[in-house]
Amino acid sequence: MEDRSVYSTHVPAGNKASLRETGHESHVPSAEVLEAIENVILDVFKSLAQNRAPVLTVARRSDWRNIEDIYYSDILLFGSQSVVDNIINDISCMLRIPRRSLHVLSTTKGFVAGNLSYTEEDGTKVNCTCSATAVTVPSNVQGIKNLISHAKFMLIVEKDATFQRLLDDDFCNKLSPCIMITGRGIPDLNTRLLVRKLWDSFQIPIFTLMDADPHGVEIMCIYKYGSVSMSFEAHHLTVPSIKWLGLLPSDLQRLNIRRDALIPFTKRDQNKLASIQKRPYIACQPTWKKELEIMEASKLKAEIQVLTSLSSDYLSRVYLPNKLQFGGWV
Template sequence: MSMQCFSFSSILHNCRLVMGWLRFKESGRTVSCIKNPNTDYPIPVCLEDVEDIVSVAQYILVVEKETVFQRLANDKFCDRNRCIVVTGRGYPDVPTRRFLRYLVEQLCLPVYCLVDSDPYGFDILTTYRFGSTQMAYDAKLMRVPEMRWLGVLPSDFEEFNLPDRCLLNLTPEDKRKVEAMLSRCYLHKKAPQWRTELTMMLHKGVKFEIEALSAISFAFLSEVYIPTKIEHGRHI
């Protein structure tokens, strides 16, 4: 995939989102998320057009899914928490990863990631931090080594006493994917705690989604889980 700008039709089809305490210029036009921190804006496709980025945010939160992003927007999460929220709508594309790395470099903010507790969520998490195995040649240009795993962790299920109805069994394909990821050398060297959680997922043979936290209360994710974990450093 080219590192240059994409076509307009590609922008519409692959629109990724950002919201929060952020303002920047794109092709000379000011994009002010700060005016309404809970309104989503498309992530710039051509990073070379971005300049004059400013923010009063305290951290960056990356969420796997648009449904969770919209849940936070509906809960006015950014009104109560001075942050920037980004979603790549699943596996992040090149513009999302480049923009996220640019934010971290320019703003020097801590960055956290929230994904499903399943093999695909974990794979998305590692793509942000370590780069894509399919694009290893330019991983250094897009990876975010500062990324911290906020949740949802396999160990969260018991810690927060979630009901068993939230659990799904790992499929044979899931198990093969986990076993393949456990063999990645960078997990041994750079993220042993991540590997421990992944091993727990395999041994228990179950997975669950971020939305499982709503079994505690509808607003538990935005009002308790995320703020508490960040405030008390309960991330890995």
């Protein structure tokens, strides 16, 4: 699944496109970036000098085995944002350097809240203390510093509505201090980078709260194993220790959720689940495999909101506290 984000980079003054300069910190030194680009150009010149057609070799980035505002400057040329996404990914893969090393960042859509404070690259101090409003994930995650947190765990929430409900219930402080993050569906690059940076900084448990459906499982796999379109950069963007806290297919049986509150599978759901079950990392996760088999056998799915059929505050008052206290994750 691909990020549907708008990318931006620095261009000379006077250019008609509305673009912005990104931060300067990156994983790869600028000299190495320039050398990678120069090597590609040099190969092209060598081919032309020998009267041969130049060839650009791009590694196959859409391969699961790899995992253990440019668009608006010329809409007619690119046609769609996905074309820009693929071009940027191909260039990054060809040069074997992260996209951010090319000073190309995507817009942010994720939110973070809870026991966390940090300083942005420009010196702005940010306090994510849990309240009714969350903080937007920074656009230059690599540039933030002075991260401070006393959180005992992180909770990645699939949906914005569930994230906001937990904020309203003051979940971050009631049980124990924690950090909550949502990518509001399929996570953008910055949200994934932030999850990894927080893991590197604090080494605390990370749990996911997703819908009990193939789409929710797919999103969770992006955080844990990476997306197929960004598989070549998975080691910078993933946290393999992430745990599946809920909503588990087995929870639906255990909690006696009414059948009429569940949603029948569509053909698309069946195809998505079958695709996930074939991925090599699922074979290494027997407990996940079992949960997916339960989902496959029932051919039913459920949103997190189904827990409100038990009580309006069941999620924050009963479900999550019990799961976290008694180890109800896989």
